[in-house]
Amino acid sequence: MDSSNSPIIEILGLDKKFGRNTVLSGIDLHVPKGQVVCLIGPSGSGKSTLLRCINLLETPDAGIIRFHGQDTTQMPKGLLHAKIGMVFQQFNLFGNLDALENCVLGQMKVLRRSRIQSVGIAGKYLERVGMLPYRDARPDQLSGGQKQRVAIARALAMDPEVLLFDEPTSALDPEMVDEVLSVIRTLKDGGLTMIIVTHEMAFARDAADRVVFMDAGQLVEEGKPEALFTNPKNDRTRAFLSRSLRGHGTGLA
Amino acid sequence: MPNTFFGWIHLLIDEYGSLFLQGAGVTMLIAVVGTVAGFVIGLLVAILRTIPIKPSAPAWQRILLRGFKTVLTVYIEVFRGTPMIVQAMVVYYGALQYLQLDMSALLAAFLVVSVNTGAYMAEIVRGGILSVDKGQKEAATAVGLTHWQSMTNVILPQAIRSILPAVGNEFVVNIKDSSVLNVISVTEVYFMSKSAAGTYLKYFEVFFITAVIYFVLTFTTTRILRLVEKKLSGKDSYTVYGSQSDSNAPIRYSPEDR
Numbered sequence: 001m002d003s004s005n006s007p008i009i010e011i012l013g014l015d016k017k018f019g020r021n022t023v024l025s026g027i028d029l030h031v032p033k034g035q036v037v038c039l040i041g042p043s044g045s046g047k048s049t050l051l052r053c054i055n056l057l058e059t060p061d062a063g064i065i066r067f068h069g070q071d072t073t074q075m076p077k078g079l080l081h082a083k084i085g086m087v088f089q090q091f092n093l094f095g096n097l098d099a100l101e102n103c104v105l106g107q108m109k110v111l112r113r114s115r116i117q118s119v120g121i122a123g124k125y126l127e128r129v130g131m132l133p134y135r136d137a138r139p140d141q142l143s144g145g146q147k148q149r150v151a152i153a154r155a156l157a158m159d160p161e162v163l164l165f166d167e168p169t170s171a172l173d174p175e176m177v178d179e180v181l182s183v184i185r186t187l188k189d190g191g192l193t194m195i196i197v198t199h200e201m202a203f204a205r206d207a208a209d210r211v212v213f214m215d216a217g218q219l220v221e222e223g224k225p226e227a228l229f230t231n232p233k234n235d236r237t238r239a240f241l242s243r244s245l246r247g248h249g250t251g252l253a
Numbered sequence: 254m255p256n257t258f259f260g261w262i263h264l265l266i267d268e269y270g271s272l273f274l275q276g277a278g279v280t281m282l283i284a285v286v287g288t289v290a291g292f293v294i295g296l297l298v299a300i301l302r303t304i305p306i307k308p309s310a311p312a313w314q315r316i317l318l319r320g321f322k323t324v325l326t327v328y329i330e331v332f333r334g335t336p337m338i339v340q341a342m343v344v345y346y347g348a349l350q351y352l353q354l355d356m357s358a359l360l361a362a363f364l365v366v367s368v369n370t371g372a373y374m375a376e377i378v379r380g381g382i383l384s385v386d387k388g389q390k391e392a393a394t395a396v397g398l399t400h401w402q403s404m405t406n407v408i409l410p411q412a413i414r415s416i417l418p419a420v421g422n423e424f425v426v427n428i429k430d431s432s433v434l435n436v437i438s439v440t441e442v443y444f445m446s447k448s449a450a451g452t453y454l455k456y457f458e459v460f461f462i463t464a465v466i467y468f469v470l471t472f473t474t475t476r477i478l479r480l481v482e483k484k485l486s487g488k489d490s491y492t493v494y495g496s497q498s499d500s501n502a503p504i505r506y507s508p509e510d511r
């Protein structure tokens with residue numbers, strides 16, 4: 001990707017506190033269009049909070065987040081959420097709606113598309129994630145992997161420019177992880193900008209354009225996956241990687 | 254004059270049957286109107302009370318919203334914390350003496366029962382909303398829905414399912430408790446019974462009939478509500494499109510068949 005592009009997401013000096021607890025401090029991050037950034041780091045390091053600040057599910061205490069140069073807090077909420085989609089660890093499919101309606105609701109209410117058009121687009125994305133046959137199924141009738149694929153279709157149906165993933169495979173049984181990761185890979189091939197929080201180091205290594213390591217609310221180190229995984233510069237990065245790679249037995253250097 | 258219990262029952266039904274029926278009709282009318290209107294009030298109040306107060310919003314907006322929520326809380330506390338029989342007196346005579354508003358007794362009944370039920374419903378609905386996983390609201394927000402849209406399209410449909418028994422219960426309570434409205438001369442079944450009993454001073458026999466009427470009303474209502482609950486719990490199967498084992502399964506997908 002051309003990194004001389006002006007960034008699609010630009011985070012400057014972001015701070016976030018919960019009460020007295022500082023969860024993010026001085027985060028700077030630029031994400032150019034089309035780039036896939038994987039966020040890694042120990043539990044409690046603030047990865048989810050960072051994602052949630054980007055689409056304003058959390059309100060930052062200081063700093064600025066820009067989308068195409070525009071301060072996100074100044075953007076109309078509906079537009080912001082349509083442009084920056086989110087996929088959750090627990091899927092969070094609307095429990096009262098079937099798979100198709102899950103993908104239709106936002107299009108009609110937020111983008112004001114007609115029903116016919118929304119249904120058409122929903123069908124297209126359900127097909128892309130291989131879930132069209134289950135369009136009439138309610139969430140409680142689907143497996144975890146299927147739910148997550150519908151959740152991805154729901155996000156895609158809003159024509160987002162950026163998709164945020166918060167540990168999209170952590171709640172899945174091992175045999176379902178790949179079906180979701182391979183969907184995410186096809187999105188990368190389609191040129192979608194993505195920020196992905198993940199514990200899947202092998203995935204981060206081969207799918208990310210850039211890997212960012214966070215610890216204790218700070219952005220500690222970032223780089224190309226090859227460089228970061230094989231030759232981490234920071235001690236904390238090295239300690240984290242050796243711990244998690246040993247745990248996962250991925251056999252990286 | 255009859256000299257047996259059943260003799261009296263017979264005579265009373267002959268003489269006052271239509272009065273009893275009329276009273277039962279008014280009782281049901283008040284219960285239905287009060288429960289439906291109370292449910293709507295409860296939904297609205299619960300939606301308003303769950304509006305998130307964003308720390309990023311301007312100060313005047315936060316103060317306004319807080320104040321507004323406090324008013325709603327006071328409403329709920331006051332109407333749950335005082336007897337409906339007293340509320341009826343205060344509303345009816347308050348309107349008459351201070352607002353020069355001479356409501357018909359029936360209108361006052363609708364008003365009192367609706368507002369009273371609304372206070373209970375608001376708490377029931379709020380409980381229902383809290384029982385829905387909070388990921389649902391987050392996902393709705395993340396898709397771009399407003400608070401109102403997330404509530405009406407995602408949260409409340411799920412909440413209502415779990416609170417339906419409690420809502421039905423309010424209906425049954427209203428059938429019984431509308432009897433207190435006799436203090437403002439609403440012609441519901443208890444009021445009618447009192448008038449009927451006065452003529453022959455046969456209180457036991459008249460109120461025996463009244464009790465049967467109330468029981469039939471609440472029993473029938475309860476059964477009907479059970480059926481409705483069953484209906485609303487929805488289908489639990491779906492057809493896989495293109496399925497080979499189900500001859501009903503459509504093969505091709507077209508947006509128009511929705």
Ligand SMILES: Nc1ncnc2c1ncn2[C@@H]1O[C@H](COP(=O)(O)OP(=O)(O)OP(=O)(O)O)[C@@H](O)[C@H]1O
Pocket residue numbers: 018021023041042043044045046047048049050
């Ligand atoms: N709503 C909240 N209120 C208070 N504290 C919170 C809240 N959300 C998160 N935190 C705290 O913020 C810190 C960072 O949490 P966060 O969920 O961002 O971490 P994470 O890196 O995503 O961890 P994990 O890998 O376990 O998901 C944690 O200490 C957490 O307890």
Ligand SMILES: [Mg+2]
Pocket residue numbers: 047048049166167
């Ligand atoms: Mg997290």
